Amino acid sequence: MKQLVIISGKGGTGKTVLSACFATLARKKVMVDCDVDAANLYLLLHPEIQEEHSFSGGKKARVDPDKCTGCWNCLDVCRFSAISQEEDGKISIDPISCEGCGVCSYICPTKSITMEKRVSGKWFVSRTKYGPFVHARLGIGEENSGKLVTEVRKKAREIAETSGLDLIIVDGPPGIGCPVIASLSGTDMALVVTEPTLSGSHDMERAIQTAAHFRTKTACCINKFDLNFKLSRQIEDWCHKNSVPVVGKIPFNEVVPRSLVQGLPLTEFSENSVTKEIIKMWQELLTLFSKEASPK
Amino acid sequence: MIISVASGKGGTGKTTVAVSLALSLARKRPVQILDCDVEEPNAHLFIKPSIDKTLPVFIPVPEVDEAKCTFCGKCAEVCAYNAIAVIKNTVLVFSELCHGCGGCSLLCPEKAIKEVGKKIGVLESGAAGHLQFVHGKLDIGQPMSPPLIRAVKKSINTKRTVIIDVPPGTSCPVIEATKGSDFCLLVTEPTPFGLHDLRLAVETVRQLKIPLGVIINRTGLGDRDVEAYCQKENILILMTIPFDREIAAAYSEGIPVVEAIPAYRQEFFEIFERIEKTAG
Numbered sequence: 001m002k003q004l005v006i007i008s009g010k011g012g013t014g015k016t017v018l019s020a021c022f023a024t025l026a027r028k029k030v031m032v033d034c035d036v037d038a039a040n041l042y043l044l045l046h047p048e049i050q051e052e053h054s055f056s057g058g059k060k061a062r063v064d065p066d067k068c069t070g071c072w073n074c075l076d077v078c079r080f081s082a083i084s085q086e087e088d089g090k091i092s093i094d095p096i097s098c099e100g101c102g103v104c105s106y107i108c109p110t111k112s113i114t115m116e117k118r119v120s121g122k123w124f125v126s127r128t129k130y131g132p133f134v135h136a137r138l139g140i141g142e143e144n145s146g147k148l149v150t151e152v153r154k155k156a157r158e159i160a161e162t163s164g165l166d167l168i169i170v171d172g173p174p175g176i177g178c179p180v181i182a183s184l185s186g187t188d189m190a191l192v193v194t195e196p197t198l199s200g201s202h203d204m205e206r207a208i209q210t211a212a213h214f215r216t217k218t219a220c221c222i223n224k225f226d227l228n229f230k231l232s233r234q235i236e237d238w239c240h241k242n243s244v245p246v247v248g249k250i251p252f253n254e255v256v257p258r259s260l261v262q263g264l265p266l267t268e269f270s271e272n273s274v275t276k277e278i279i280k281m282w283q284e285l286l287t288l289f290s291k292e293a294s295p296k
Numbered sequence: 297m298i299i300s301v302a303s304g305k306g307g308t309g310k311t312t313v314a315v316s317l318a319l320s321l322a323r324k325r326p327v328q329i330l331d332c333d334v335e336e337p338n339a340h341l342f343i344k345p346s347i348d349k350t351l352p353v354f355i356p357v358p359e360v361d362e363a364k365c366t367f368c369g370k371c372a373e374v375c376a377y378n379a380i381a382v383i384k385n386t387v388l389v390f391s392e393l394c395h396g397c398g399g400c401s402l403l404c405p406e407k408a409i410k411e412v413g414k415k416i417g418v419l420e421s422g423a424a425g426h427l428q429f430v431h432g433k434l435d436i437g438q439p440m441s442p443p444l445i446r447a448v449k450k451s452i453n454t455k456r457t458v459i460i461d462v463p464p465g466t467s468c469p470v471i472e473a474t475k476g477s478d479f480c481l482l483v484t485e486p487t488p489f490g491l492h493d494l495r496l497a498v499e500t501v502r503q504l505k506i507p508l509g510v511i512i513n514r515t516g517l518g519d520r521d522v523e524a525y526c527q528k529e530n531i532l533i534l535m536t537i538p539f540d541r542e543i544a545a546a547y548s549e550g551i552p553v554v555e556a557i558p559a560y561r562q563e564f565f566e567i568f569e570r571i572e573k574t575a576g
Contacts, residue, residue: 010336010338011306011307011308012308012485013307016489037465037466037467037470038305038306038464038465038466038493038496040305040492040493043489058376077398077402079397079398080397096471096475096504097475099395099397099468100376101376101395101397101399102374102376102399103374103397103398103399106374106399107402138466138467140466140496140499140500140503141466141467141468141470141471141504142468143467143468145465145467146439173465174307174335174336174465175335175441175463175464175465176335176336176434176436177438177439177440177441177469178439178440179467180335181439196548197548197549197550198341198550199311199336199338200548202336202338202341203336203338206335206436210436213436213437214437227541227544228548228549231548231549254517257486257487257517260487260488260489260518261487261488261518261519263488
């Protein structure tokens with residue numbers, strides 16, 4: 001079984017649009033949306049939810065004001081500025097700042113602080129016309145997005161194994177931090193989607209370096225490459241120097257936002273210069289995968 | 297006055313707005329811009345500040361003195377993040393999981409654990425003309441951005457108008473960057489993705505009890521549903537920026553929109569005046 005993850009560093013370069021196209025092009029695969037903060041892939045795949053699970057990432061401290069004597073020991077040990085003093089001398093805990101370490105509950109002499117498990121998100125197993133789809137929704141302002149990503153990916157592997165599907169396609173989050181690392185780890189290839197802007201190439205380099213740090217192979221796709229030919233060329237040169245194959249150069253076309261408005265993967269919306277390039281890129285990726293599979 | 301610029305969805309134009317606002321205001325008043333998108337900081341590409349200070353940022357992680365350790369397992373029991381494990385006569389520290397809460401060292405009965413600094417990134421500060429500039433840059437491979445965001449925010453200069461560029465999303469790094477602001481500007485695009493993530497961003501900012509307003513970027517592409525949503529929710533639309541190849545071309549080269557099309561300066565200044573009225 002192979003796993004492909006689509007990342008970018010910078011947000012808004014086209015990860016989800018491409019993932020949705022791959023969903024229509026790939027056979028025998030499981031689709032996964034690991035951008036659990038701001039999950040958008042479902043808007044194009046129209047899932048029919050079959051299983052819904054709650055996700056409990058971490059705990060939060062809660063104080064019982066009747067037991068609190070106002071000794072303020074907890075105030076001094078909390079490293080996340082989550083505890084403050086109320087007018088009556090007792091303490092209050094800000095659940096948004098609390099990172100659930102529990103140190104306050106351990107040192108409280110009157111045992112007035114308890115750590116409570118809470119539901120911090122949901123994840124779903126769905127059916128789509130393109131095959132099984134695992135996706136999630138992290139609660140607003142919650143932590144542990146990496147844990148939720150790991151959970152969702154575990155389920156996708158399980159489905160792939162039991163249903164005899166040989167590919168998992170992961171729509172990843174922006175950035176290079178915790179949820180990206182959780183989306184990357186153990187995949188066979190990261191497709192890094194960029195655009196010919198200074199921000200796009202700066203962020204792509206950091207994304208590719210992150211993948212390399214975790215020993216994941218990368219390939220690059222330059223989206224809207226014709227918006228700045230000079231920068232596209234610079235990106236290609238950088239990729240060439242760093243042995244990263246550029247598998248696709250997709251032109252800018254206003255048909256893309258129109259397909260989003262219709263809620264359709266671009267490859268199902270219309271045939272145009274963009275879809276042609278995406279289909280070509282998918283073939284390139286398959287070739288890269290098959291090369292990898294054959295032992296040398 | 298602290299104004300944060302956030303979005304939910306990535307790539308909608310947060311940095312464009314934060315930089316344009318900061319540069320426009322800096323012509324008339326003292327301004328500081330903080331780039332809190334420490335995973336992928338971009339504001340410097342547009343502001344081109346001269347950096348005069350670079351400081352490494354550390355988080356405290358445990359170091360175990362095995363001579364004092366009795367392998368009682370207390371540290372592993374109290375660690376909420378599974379960052380420390382005791383297996384027979386060995387203590388394993390997984391520093392990338394550590395949040396630096398200090399629980400293990402505080403609660404170790406033998407006082408066998410001390411905290412040592414682990415570098416997670418750098419804090420760089422400088423200026424471009426009168427505009428003060430600070431950003432954080434997370435080291436490659438480091439998962440935890442909130443401590444670095446906290447470090448960036450410690451540099452806030454309250455004597456100035458502060459503009460914060462927030463990372464995308466709705467989870468902990470966004471909260472860390474946004475909390476404490478007097479106003480939050482949400483930048484979105486007129487597509488179903490933009491609208492979906494705007495709803496989440498609005499919920500997030502409302503949870504923080506921060507007044508907010510919306511800027512719709514690249515109007516003309518997509519549909520009108522974002523406007524309809526804002527009207528229904530009684531959300532102030534402070535500005536719409538039409539899709540314009542001239543802006544896109546300038547952006548691609550790291551030229552701020554207010555420099556490519558100076559008429560935007562006045563618009564950003566007016567936005568600020570409206571924000572001042574709204575936020576009090």
